[in-house]
Amino acid sequence: MAMASKTRNMLEGLVREGSFKWLLGSRSSFNDEVEEMGKSPSARKNWIQELSPVANIVVRRCSKILGISTMELRESFDAEASDSIKHPSCFARNFLEYCCFRALALSTQVTGHLADKKFRRLTFDMMLAWEAPSATCQPLLNVGEDAAVGIEAFSRIAPVVPTIANVIISDNLFEVLTASTDGRLQFSIYDKYLTGLERAIKKLKCQSESSLLSTVRSSRGEKILEVDGTVTTQPVLEHIGISTWPGRLILTDHALYFEALRVVSYDKAKIYDLSDDLKQVVKPELTGPWGTRLFDKAVLYKSISLSEPVVIEFPELKGHTRRDHWLAIIREILYVHRFIHQFQISGVERDEALSKAVLGILRVQAIQEISSAVPLRSEALLMFNLCDQLPGGDLILETLANLSTSRELDRTNNSVVEGGMYSISALAMVSNLGFVFGTSPDVPNEAGLVVGEIAVGKMTMLEKVVKESRSNYKKVVLAQETVDGVKVDGIDTNLAVMKELLFPVMELGKLLLSLAYWDDSRKSLAFCSIFTYIIWRGWLGYALALILIFIAVFMALTRCCGQGRPVEEVKVIAPPTMNTMEQLLAVQNAISKAEVFVQDMNIVLLKLRALLLVIFPQASLKFAMALLLIAVVLALVPLKFMVILTFLETFTHYSPPRRAITERWMRRFREWWFSIPAAPVLLEREKEEKKRK
Incomplete structure (x- = not known):
């Protein structure tokens, strides 16, 4: 009282x-x-x-x-x-x-x-x-009405309602919603988002209850998630080979359908199944007239069930927003089915995974309504897309699969889940919205046993894995920013930077060449003696380990001595500025050198082929005798002696006693090599069959 x-x-x-x-x-x-x-x-x-x-x-x-x-x-x-x-x-x-x-x-x-x-x-x-x-x-x-909340509160409460958010994408969703409000979410924006979400759900219900593809998708109870190509100002084009057809594109939670447009109706739908394990590839593609690759506005789809890839184009005046949206949602359905196949998920848990993918696409559609003026990275709001990009995304999917397995065991053992200690599941959420997935019509009765991703007073394993992945992703972003900041334009400038970065390696190479050519006999003799002794005693592994230890100690000392100091920049003397014509000539010169190098490599391979096929018997006989001699040495001489002989042979070529003999043998070898003819080559052009336009 x-x-x-x-x-x-x-x-x-x-x-x-x-x-x-x-x-x-x-x-x-x-x-x-x-x-x-x-x-x-x-x-x-x-x-x-x-x-x-x-x-x-x-x-x-x-x-x-x-x-x-x-x-x-x-x-x-x-x-x-x-x-x-x-x-x-x-x-x-x-x-x-x-x-x-x-x-x-x-x-x-x-x-x-x-x-x-x-x-x-x-x-x-x-x-x-x-x-x-x-x-x-x-x-x-x-x-x-002007109150605002932060990211922690949003990421804790919003995923409790799986329609609004989930643990994996909640931070990205918050950043999109607060892009114009300095990192605090106001109720007015949050209210607009939920309004758009409600409209997206009504649209999904309307499309799924419509007669679109009714006979094709009825057996699997597919839900129509997106339709495009019905407006003449925004056509969708399908390219197969050199054939092009306008039509209507439809995405369900299992497949992609394309209906070619006729005069007053549509053709029978072509089915590109995303739910089967057909080694599908979905990626952005360039298109253009007469096979040119000019416009980055298309999606390429290929699988082992198709004889050739299909390219679906989304023409628009500028940018490729439509293509990016469709690429993301097609991949989301493809990735969720890959997840299902990889971890052999079935039954209610399979429907739970599909529910997560469908709710993600609904959220993207809702965001597009309220932020149409700002380009949207749809893949950042789709959990299976995001897991494909995040460092450790595979661990997130593995955790999801383990949660699915544990929930399945709970149902098998009739375990009772503490009703108030966990958030609700995505499957229970979509069931409450009036949707039934797959072959589990009794999901609402089982929903109490399918718990969500948030637990009262503690971080679930999924939240921990997501947090660690996001922390690693921030490091990747920071690292990528430094990479973007040091990129320079121009072949000559890049070569100058590379030359400066490789300066220590080049100096080491010069030192080794100086030792190999015996420019200073005393240094070369000492080098050969020391390394021969190391190899003889079997200390080569210890020597390599000592070098690695030296590098590690050097890094540690640099870290200790360099704390608080600014990072030392690599100073590069920029080459003279080149005009467009000089740059083109430099590119042409580089391509010519690369072509000559490839030609020389081909000549070497063709001459080796000629030796193996005994096109030139005299040279082939010498080559075979040399191979037999090497084989005998490898079979009879211990490995340690082989290493010593190889090292001494390499580093005493140009020693004063052997220089004249080496030069004479190198001349004879070149003469022998140049006398070997190349194996013949016959170039055939593949006949291209004309395809129906």
Whole structure:
């Protein structure tokens, strides 16, 4: 009784003295509730002292949705949560998450919940409360219409509703939504996003219930995700060989369909199956008239089921936004089926994976509505696309597969999942939206056993893997920025940079050549003696290890001595600026040198072929005798002696006693090599069959 009286007096005092003015800065959904909590005896009774006012209001809303009192919610939390989750230091936030999870699991079962303004505001206010859950937290400036939340709160609450976000893409989604608001998400933008999401869901329902491809896709219950080519100003062109047809392109959750346009109707749809393991390749492609490669506006699809690749073009006046969007969503469906095949996922978990891919495409469509003026990287918002790009993305997919396996075991063993301690699953979410995937019509009944990606008060294994992957990705981005910053234009300039970078290696090469040519007899003799002794004692491995240790110690000393100092830049003397004609001549000269080099390599190969086929018997006989001699030496002489002989043979070629003999033998070898004819070559041109236009 004393505690209840104290709480009542505190609430009445706060309202009377205006201490809630930070809440009432502008008229919002909190105003009436604040006033009611100050006057209502039942509200005062359910006030939780450990929570901030905002958190108390959100918990009160959750209790109304669940139809139980706040104190009953607390009792349920105390019964289900572990001691670490109930610890006073983290009680406020964990209890808030528990209430949010339970309330959202029930709210999302209502048809059309995304269209409900109260539901949208509730999820946003949950984020606000998450940022300041405890009574000891610094109060928010206001929670009116201009309130904003940060990335941590969004990434914690938004994935609880899988339609809105998921753990893997939540950070990228937040960055897109806050591109114009300095990294804080305002309710107005969040509300527009959910409105676009609701429209995308209605569009998906309308398309999937339409007569489009009804006879083709009925057996697998395919959902139509995107359609293009129905507007004459935005055609879709299919190229096969030199044939080109305009038509309508349709993407489902299993396949890609193209219907060629006739005079008043469409041809029978061509099916490009994305769900079978056909070694498919989907990548951007260049197109142009008469086979030229000018316009970067197409997608190439090939598989082992097709005799030749198919190119689908998305013409537009500038840019390649349409192509990029279609490339991303086609790959998303392809990648989710690869994931299913790779980890042999079936049943409900297969439908769960498809649900994640479909919801990702819906989110991209919603974002396109509210940010059409800004180019959108669709692949960053599609989880299977993103896993293909992120460092450690394969580990994320492996974790997803392991979660699927553990959930399957839970269902087999009839294990009971703590209903309020986990977020809901993507499959349960799409089931609540009125969709049925695959062959699991009883998913809504099993949804309670398919838990989501977020757990109250702790990071799930998936969240840990995603966090580590994102940390590594940031390092990759920073490294790539340094790479982009040091790129220079022009062949001559790049050669100058390369020459400067290879200067130590070139100097080492010059030193070795000087030793090999015995420019200084004493140094060369000492070098040969030391290395011969090392090889003889079997210390070659130790010598190499010592060199590696020296390099590692050098790096460590450089790191210690160079702390706090700016990075030393590589200074390169830029060559004289070349005009366009000089650059073209330089390119032509480089190509000519490369052509000569390739020709010389071909001559060597053809002469070796002539020796092996005994086209020139005398030379082939000498070659065969040399091979036999080498074989005998390799068979009889121990390896250590072979290494010593090879080293001494190489480094004493031009020693004073052997120089004259070496020069004479090298001359005889060149004369012998030049006397060998090349094997004949016959060039045949492949006859190209004319294809029907």
